[in-house]
Amino acid sequence: MGESAVDSAFVQALEHRPKPTRIEDEGIPLIDLSVLNSPHTDADLARLVSEIGDASQKWGFFQVINHGVPLECQEKIELGSRKFFALPKEEKLKVRRIGAGVLGYVDAENTKNNVRDWKEVFDFVLKKPTLVAASDEPDDEEVRELTNQWPQNPPEFREVCDEFAREAEKLAFKLMELIALSLGLPKNRFHGFFEDQTTLIRVNHYPPCPSPDLALGVGQHQDAVALTILAQDDVEGLEVKRKTDGEWILVKPTPNAYIINIADIIQVWSNDKYGSVEHRVSVNSEKERFSIAFFFNPAHYTWVEPLEELINEQNPRKYKAYNSGKFFAARGKLKKLDVCHFKIDN
Ligand SMILES: O=C(O)CCC(=O)C(=O)O
Numbered sequence: 001m002g003e004s005a006v007d008s009a010f011v012q013a014l015e016h017r018p019k020p021t022r023i024e025d026e027g028i029p030l031i032d033l034s035v036l037n038s039p040h041t042d043a044d045l046a047r048l049v050s051e052i053g054d055a056s057q058k059w060g061f062f063q064v065i066n067h068g069v070p071l072e073c074q075e076k077i078e079l080g081s082r083k084f085f086a087l088p089k090e091e092k093l094k095v096r097r098i099g100a101g102v103l104g105y106v107d108a109e110n111t112k113n114n115v116r117d118w119k120e121v122f123d124f125v126l127k128k129p130t131l132v133a134a135s136d137e138p139d140d141e142e143v144r145e146l147t148n149q150w151p152q153n154p155p156e157f158r159e160v161c162d163e164f165a166r167e168a169e170k171l172a173f174k175l176m177e178l179i180a181l182s183l184g185l186p187k188n189r190f191h192g193f194f195e196d197q198t199t200l201i202r203v204n205h206y207p208p209c210p211s212p213d214l215a216l217g218v219g220q221h222q223d224a225v226a227l228t229i230l231a232q233d234d235v236e237g238l239e240v241k242r243k244t245d246g247e248w249i250l251v252k253p254t255p256n257a258y259i260i261n262i263a264d265i266i267q268v269w270s271n272d273k274y275g276s277v278e279h280r281v282s283v284n285s286e287k288e289r290f291s292i293a294f295f296f297n298p299a300h301y302t303w304v305e306p307l308e309e310l311i312n313e314q315n316p317r318k319y320k321a322y323n324s325g326k327f328f329a330a331r332g333k334l335k336k337l338d339v340c341h342f343k344i345d346n
Pocket residue numbers: 202204218223230232237238279280281291292293
């Protein structure tokens with residue numbers, strides 16, 4: 001590895017490195033949500049629900065347009081994040097994440113495999129208070145509050161982040177309604193799980209990388225939450241592992257669209273009807289890239305298990321129930337832990 005222009009901590013194992021040519025796929029569904037924000041017939045809604053169901057089943061990934069999040073709100077957080085990440089390192093480190101409880105700036109994340117990601121991030125939570133399990137000990141009932149830290153610069157950063165979070169939350173609830181309907185469930189079947197939600201928003205910056213053939217912006221992973229809403233800028237990078245053949249497919253940036261990712265908890269709730277999909281981020285040597293991920297996640301005390309209405313003799317439950325808070329506390333220590341761990345061998 002003596003040839004590489006990046007520190008060896010960033011070098012991915014051979015099998016995880018991006019290929020020199022990347023497949024672009026037009027096939028990742030693009031779904032127009034305008035029906036939700038205008039007068040519509042039952043048939044219009046039924047068509048939309050069926051599109052969401054098909055995309056969730058076939059890809060687990062889709063893009064949405066006319067989603068109701070004001071463009072201005074998106075532009076403001078993008079600009080704010082550009083200004084924040086352009087600050088000198090020592091300024092950013094003033095709001096570095098402290099231990100497990102105080103969120104903020106991090107520049108040394110490993111996503112699995114113990115290889116460092118080529119990125120820096122800023123994390124904050126949506127809800128006040130956001131309570132999580134203090135430890136992964138099954139009998140420990142202690143909870144901990146996650147608190148946000150805000151930089152002095154740019155001065156509007158807190159406001160634009162909070163505003164984006166509130167708008168993205170509305171979209172997240174609408175998507176959960178559509179997903180519920182597509183599974184044949186009442187529209188608000190999922191709402192209760194999110195009353196004391198532990199949603200986290202992560203603003204990502206991927207600087208240009210001298211060795212994009214060796215490093216990744218985010219290593220291969222699945223999101224452990226319920227649903228992810230992702231905004232990417234116009235620089236390519238996000239790659240999704242196609243279910244049909246395991247190929248890595250580049251998600252082409254679409255102006256004013258959000259990328260929606262069915263994550264692990266919906267996989268369990270739906271008893272594998274909808275699957276959480278592996279994805280990763282490749283980097284490039286010329287352009288920096290920005291993205292924002294809204295990780296919609298239920299209350300820490302949620303017992304995650306296949307929904308009763310969806311299991312029967314023909315379709316027996318595929319997962320044991322697990323406690324969401326304990327799971328995330330354990331995952332904080334052991335990155336490799338994921339929901340497969342709770343799979344029942346039928
Ligand atoms: O930046 C991206 O495009 C995706 C980031 C991601 O997958 C994550 O943070 O979980």
